[in-house]
Structures are given as C-alpha cells and as structure tokens.
Amino acid sequence: MSLVDEMAKFTVSEAVGKIGENHRRRAIEHILDTLGVGLAGNTDPIASSLLTYTERLGERGGYTLLGNAVSASLLQAAFVNGILCHALDYDDSSWRLIGHPSAVVLPSVMATAESMDAGGRELVTAYLIGTEVSCKIGAAAEPELYQAGWHATGVVGVLGAAAGAGYLLGLSLDQMIHALGIAASSASGLRQNFGSMTKPFHAGIAARNGVNAAYLAQCGFTSNPEALEGKTGFFANFANKQPVLKESMGEPFDLLQPGFFVKPYPSCAATHTAIDAMLSLVKEYGCQADQIESIYAGCGPVGPIMLVHNRPLQGTEGKFSMPFVLAAAVADGEVGLDTFTDDKVNDPVIRALMEKVEFGIDEQYRTRSVEEAPALIRVKLKDGRVLERSKQMADGSPEHPLSYEALIGKYRDCAGRVLSPDRVERSLEKIVFLDSLPRISSLTTELRPG
Template structure:
C-alpha cells in the first residue's frame, strides 16, 4: 500500500510514505561511506564494551532465562561472542554493549547517540532473515532522517525535561528503520510507530549508571519488536505520534513546532545535514570541546597537573546538563564529570579507555584537583556549541583556548587512519589484536554483502585476533 502526499492525515502516515518510497539507489558513494564508518565504529565500541559489568550481567540474565543458543544460522549474533539469540534479544544485548562505554557516535540535534540504536536492531533482523545488504545502508539513512526531524522538533525541551533522547527518539527512528529494512507497507509502518510509542522510555536519572546502557539496548529491542509485530498484523493507534494524547504532546508538550515534518526527505538528508560525530574520547560528549582545548594547551605549553592552580571552563548554554558527577569515585561516574576530564587530561595527556577504570579515577592527586575545576554555561544560545578553557598556573600565568569545531565531528571528520586507530584501541581494550583497517574496510562494504556473510566476517576478525594474542 502506497500513501500519496495528498492523502496524508498525520505524522505517522507522512513518515510511513517516506520510509516506503525511499530507495537504496538514492544513496551516493559518500553516503555509503558514512554508513560504513558508522557501522565500524559502533561494532568496535560494542566489542570493547562486551566485557564490562553491564553486558556480562545481561548475559547472565539471558542464560538463566534460557534465551541464548549456539546454533549457527539461527537468530542473530552477540557481537564479539559465540552466543546467539532471537533478533530482539541480540539487538538488546548488542545495544547495551555498544553504549556502556559511552564511546559511540552522536548527532547534535538529537542530544544523543543514533548509531547505537540503529545498527544492533538492523543487523540482528538482517542476519536472522538472511537479507541482502543493500537495504542496510538505506534503512540506516531512513532511521537517521526520522531521528533528525523528531530531534529538531523536540529534543532540546525533551532532554531538558529529563528524558533520555537516545532511548526515546531513538526507539521511534529505529522502528521506522527496521520497517524499511523489512520492506513493510505504509499501513504496517504506521502501526509499528504506534507500537514503538507504547514502549518508548528512558530517563536521564540513569546517566552515570548501567541503566543508561540498558535504555540504549531497550530502544533496539523496541524497534525489532515493533516492526516484527506490525509485520505480523498487530495494530496500534494511527495518532500515537502526534494525536492529542500522543508522543509529541506527552513527551514534548507545547514546545514542539508543528512544521517539523515539512523538511522530511528534503535535501540534504539528516545523514548529511546533521551528520555523525565520532567520539575521540570515551566519555560524555559534553566534555569533548573542553578536552580538545585543555589537551591543546598541554601540548603547546608543556603544562601538567602539578602546574595548574585551577581550570575554568565557559561553554554554551545547556552543554553541562549531562555532567552530573562533580566528585566521581568510579570509572562510570567519571565519564560524566568535567572535573575528572580536566584533571585526567592534564595528568595523563590523553583520555583513553584505561582512563575509566576505578583506580584511575581514585588517584589521590586527581581527586584533590576536583575542587579546582569550575565550569559555567553562557547565557547565550544553545547552538552552535563551543567551549573556552582558561588554565591558571601556580606562577600566576593564564593560558586560554577556545574550541567550537571538534576533531571527529561531522564538520572535521577523522580520516581513515585516525578512525582505524580508534577501532584498534577499542579492540585492544579486550585483548584483541589490531585489526582496525580491516574492520573499517569490511564495514564500508556492508551495502554490497549478504548480512550473514558480513556478520560472519566481522565476528571472524575478532575471533582470529583473539587467537593471535593468546
């Protein structure tokens, strides 16, 4: 069933028409390259996260519940592991592993992480169904478009009200992406949106805890479940998104503009317009501009932690909202702490995965420096984002650095070697030998490979690299 624009009555039918009409042939080589880079980054970060406490606890839960199996060809893979599960379960677990380190990519309008709520769901379904890869990249692009447009309509006030937009907005975009992947008709997509709305949840109170990664995993499970139920004929309210008591009214209130759908499917697509910011540092993105600044000052002037009397950060309005741990004691808390970011950068000269073991955060000189870090927000507009750092030295001198464009952002992307180096760091975190360039090259061919072959080869890279380091 195809819905023409003249027949559209609400937001769900407009989105459904877009998702039905979008064709993989619309993607340029540059678009396909962006999708492949995003897949490589998301998969590598999940492999790095697979041994963290949250995914291991989730694995124990799945094992006790009898939800795991090792039968090749059935279900979908748990990334970096031998176990398999039904696609909904695999997407959930891979989403947890992909988000627990907070090292996965972001997109600015969302105030959240799009790839980690798209790729686990899409790959789990595609692997389970034995689909060809040509719709993987187009499904990712469709999901990005829905996430981007919803985010422009509501993310700022939604996030400020306490919602975790990665989990909420992400679940809806991922559900539509899964529908496109499965080539569902417009009526089915409308129902899938309603089913996804019925499950969308996530609070910023879980920031700095394992609950945040659960919420990312849950968004993937929501997407797979919503698309699969709609495919089976399960129905939902057509106005669940923008009706009087729908998602926008409940989750965004009166702040959401009414013309947010006007640019859906208009050039440039959100994949190009908003783009993806690949993280250089495995911690909350709200610290990254300040980190770029302080590391640049350290490199230029040779300043170290012992030289600094205090650090002052001024940044754009709303930028500090996720940084909820001024005095962290654990590695996970440290990921959401500006004082720890500044102290660790000055002491170590880098922020890596090893920065977020508990012992690194608990170093006495690091803990003692926390009161010397002072961060404030500007009263100006929330965007464009920027940060200015001033280091006051013990001898009275002051060093200044302002950063607006981040390395790794859509405006200043990492080159292939820099991205491969991040992939290597992720794999090394769990004892896997360097395979970054190989992993990146494989992921960039995701549109041209059968999904099962793609996953088999990705998993083989990890397995073979583990053997080399044994």
C-alpha cells in the first residue's frame, strides 16, 4: 500500500476506531493551549496587518477570528487564525515533525467545523487525525526536509490540515487521496524567514491551503495519486528521499508517544533548556547583570541551525537568539510574553550582556540528534566564581510536562490579554468540556470580545 493510500485509509475509515478517551483528554489540553496562544497573538503587531489585509481583500464573512469582533470568510479564518496561533512562537511543537502541528491543524478543522456547526467531539477527532498525519509524514521526511531549508510547519502541516478538514467533510477514500495530492502541491515555507512575520505566515497559509484542498476534492477536483511518493513528488523534492513510515498510523498517535512540547516560554524550542538552566541559576544565586563577566551556552547541533539571530534588532528575531534570551533571563529574572518586544531587544543592559554570551555546539552534545536540544550554561562572575548548570530536556517537553494547573494558568494569562475575565472563564469551561459540546458555535462565541 502506498503512503498516500495508507494516510487516506487511516483518515477515512481507521482513525476513529483507534482513538480512546486518553487521546481525547490529551487533545483537549493541546487545543486549550493553542487557542490561548492564538488569542494572545492579537497582542502582536501582526494582528493589525491581518485585519487590514482581510478588509482590503473583501474577505469578511461569518467565521470566527480568534479574539476579534469581526469575522471572515472560511478560508480567511483558517489563514488568520493559523498565523495568530503561531505569531508568538508560544504554540506546541513536535521534535519528530521539527515543527508546530497544532497551529496549522486546529485553525483548519475549526473553520471547517464552523461551516457545519459540528459538535466538539467531531472537532477533537479531526484534530487528532490531522496532527497524526502531519507528524507521521514529518517523521518520514525529517531531518532531510529541515536540513534542506524547509519549514515543516508549513510544508508538512498542509497535509495534516487537509486530512483533518477532509474528515469533517466526509470525503471518500478517493477524494481524500486527491485532497492530499492537492495539498502536496500547496506546500511551502522557507526557514530563511525565521525571525520575521513570515514564519507564522507558514502556519496560516498551510491551514488555508489544507482546507482549500479538502473542499476542492469534495467538489471533484483531482490530483496525481503519486503526488507524495512519485519521482518528482513531495518527498523527492522536499526531502530527496523515498518515505518509510517508522510506525503504523495511530500506533501510537504521536500526540501521546512521543508527545508534543508545550512551551512555557514564547520562543523557539531550541532555547528552552538553556532558559530553564539560566533561570535556575538566577533564582539560586541571585545573579545580576553587572556581576557577570561572561556566559557560555553550549548546545547540540540543532541550536545553531534554528537560532539564527545572535544579535537581534527586533522582538521577533529575539525569539531565535540564544544571547538575547539568556541576557533577558538575567536582566528580568523571567522570560515571558513581555520579553520579546523591540524595546526589550534594544535595552542597553540586555545588549551589553548579549555581548558577553558565547554560544555554540558543546563537544559533549555534538552527536545528539536533531530531535534533542540539551544545554550547558556556565556563568563566570567578576568575583571569580563560576556557576554551571545543564539541562537535558526542557520543562514542557513530554519528559517534563507542564502540570494541568500550569496549562490552565497559561490559558488564562494568554486569553486575558484580549478577552474579558468572564469570557476567559466561560471559554475555558467550554474547552475543558469540548468533547461534550453539541455545537462548536457555543465555544466560538466565547472566543470573541464582547
């Protein structure tokens, strides 16, 4: 059986039977996290550009834009919400995908679910299917896809978005095969755009294109059945290899094993072990910026590949800067939503401390895989003391998951930046009990200000 046949068969007829209550509970936690960071995405300058763009293109409609009183067309809602969910780089990630599964799949299935006012249980099922397709294809394409300069969030995510939306639309097996082929020709996303507004654009355009592919297939649009595996197909072009699935679809679901990374900090996942280690030192020893002579940050091979802005000039670039996140951790004693602003990146104290940071691959981590991001932090103080801390797995990783209370707290903090306290609590309750909602509209109403 070809890969596209296996993906389509899983989506259309096999997935539902493999989904248990444990899958649903975990999915709802990630949906909660993704909706929260999507709402908080409205605090980024990208949001005003998106609203202006929606208005100028005449893309207003009846579909929810997270945290906004105005609505948009179905495809535009998937697009805008995808960007908002990834705007802060606070959304979950998968090391197997080397990308962000939920920020693409959830906006695509939410917009599709709104089109039929589906129930929450169907939304959760579609989310599970879409993220599983993304991650299994990603695992088959990585690390070659990433090393070639592609961003899997957009390139692979569009296939998961098409699968999730296609499930909700009730596509037949043949239609699903065509939808995946259409999505494969819609794939895009360059890593060169990391640190700019175009990185979250990758999530939005993948969500939009995935929904578009599913609807086109439903209307009789066709694609080549070898679009994924053919000699000039998806894998040949993006990964320069033929795919081999490492596990069968849904056995296990990637969401459960190995699991997704839920971020406690709104920055690239490759910074998180280092931030954890630095904040631990700051808390234990009370380090101050003026006490520090130098900082050494050693990491694995993935660090320099992802963290491309050693001397950032904008807040968006700071999310991909090891010197900045460590300097901010020392200067402020925390790293959060208010860290990644243009003013903060250009703060004189932080910029002076950034110049003292040496960042590179540490010899003990040189052979680590691209799926790992260990960190060694060594701080030399002016009084001669040397403080050192290492971290193998970051807080929020599947190995060190955030507590349920921390997830709820993160949602309240994010949602509370754009919604009233009452709406925050009502939306939280709807999400927690999403599986039992008879109509998704009862949730989307609470995701708008008012």
